[in-house]
Amino acid sequence: MNSKWYIPARSATAPYTVDVTPESAGWAESSLQVVELAESGSIALATGQTEVMILPLAGGGTVECGGTTFELTPRGSVFDGPADMVYLGIDQPYTLTGHGRIAICGARAKRSFPNRRVAAADVAVELRGAGNCSRQVHNFGTATAFEADSLIACEVITPGGNWSSYPAHKHDEDTEVETQLEEIYYFEIDDSPAGTPGFGYHRVFGTPQRPIEVLEEVRSGDVVLVPHGYHGPSIAAPGHHMYYLNVMAGSGPNRAWLICDDPNHTWLRGSWEHQEIDPRLPFGTGSREGA
Numbered sequence: 001m002n003s004k005w006y007i008p009a010r011s012a013t014a015p016y017t018v019d020v021t022p023e024s025a026g027w028a029e030s031s032l033q034v035v036e037l038a039e040s041g042s043i044a045l046a047t048g049q050t051e052v053m054i055l056p057l058a059g060g061g062t063v064e065c066g067g068t069t070f071e072l073t074p075r076g077s078v079f080d081g082p083a084d085m086v087y088l089g090i091d092q093p094y095t096l097t098g099h100g101r102i103a104i105c106g107a108r109a110k111r112s113f114p115n116r117r118v119a120a121a122d123v124a125v126e127l128r129g130a131g132n133c134s135r136q137v138h139n140f141g142t143a144t145a146f147e148a149d150s151l152i153a154c155e156v157i158t159p160g161g162n163w164s165s166y167p168a169h170k171h172d173e174d175t176e177v178e179t180q181l182e183e184i185y186y187f188e189i190d191d192s193p194a195g196t197p198g199f200g201y202h203r204v205f206g207t208p209q210r211p212i213e214v215l216e217e218v219r220s221g222d223v224v225l226v227p228h229g230y231h232g233p234s235i236a237a238p239g240h241h242m243y244y245l246n247v248m249a250g251s252g253p254n255r256a257w258l259i260c261d262d263p264n265h266t267w268l269r270g271s272w273e274h275q276e277i278d279p280r281l282p283f284g285t286g287s288r289e290g291a
Helices: 268-274
Strands: 016-020 030-046 050-065 068-075 085-088 093-108 116-118 125-128 135-141 152-158 182-189 200-205 213-218 223-226 230-236 242-249
Touching: 016 223, 030 050, 030 182, 030 242, 050 135, 068 093, 085 135, 093 242, 152 230, 182 200, 182 230, 200 223, 213 223, 230 242
Parallel strands: none
Antiparallel strands: 016 030, 030 093, 050 068, 050 085, 050 093, 085 116, 125 135, 135 152, 152 242, 182 223, 182 242, 200 213, 200 230
């Protein structure tokens, strides 16, 4: 469909493969850059009015800020379990050195929080859903797992053939049961055993009051923006595991992920009570938490 909310892989200027800013997205808060560095490559950056969470997608390196060097232990791929994450607050120059693809999740912030590192071994791994709606979530930067001003981020792995972000849900209003959050989905899709590239699908749809319509085939490196509306499912093609990195932030007073399901499909949650979690989970070496 090629909606304006779809950004194809490698459409940014090197060394970035992804460069989503509030200005380019046409919204106020959330951002995502993916930097691709050659061996021992280095780039000087600054947080400005943005707080960031930095993690390797494939590769590793270091983040130097204010005289302190934080390590990003190499990760082979996004399907190898959680990664180290380094958080930097606002108004700071820093240097990113390393190799491979490194993600910089960002959000506009007003308060300053201390710089710190979360080791991969300390990232909580959650298994959500059941049956062919089973998926794995790495809660490295969610509101209940990590303290920050505005930014919320996590990784999701969906085994091939499964449905994720389902039932579809929305978070585009500040109410007692919902928080307004702009959201970025960055995708990577596992190759087949023969090495052929994989694909998946992602859907966004609106309400009569705020219409939006997105249905995209997604491949590794693609991005879909969710300014408002229900989003999901994210569907992994059989034979190809799907990964996505979620980056969220809103302008409301509370840093929280409160959602409302599509009322036509929320009944599906009850059906999971009688199903087992997909036995292919968990991926990688992270600890297992909940369901």
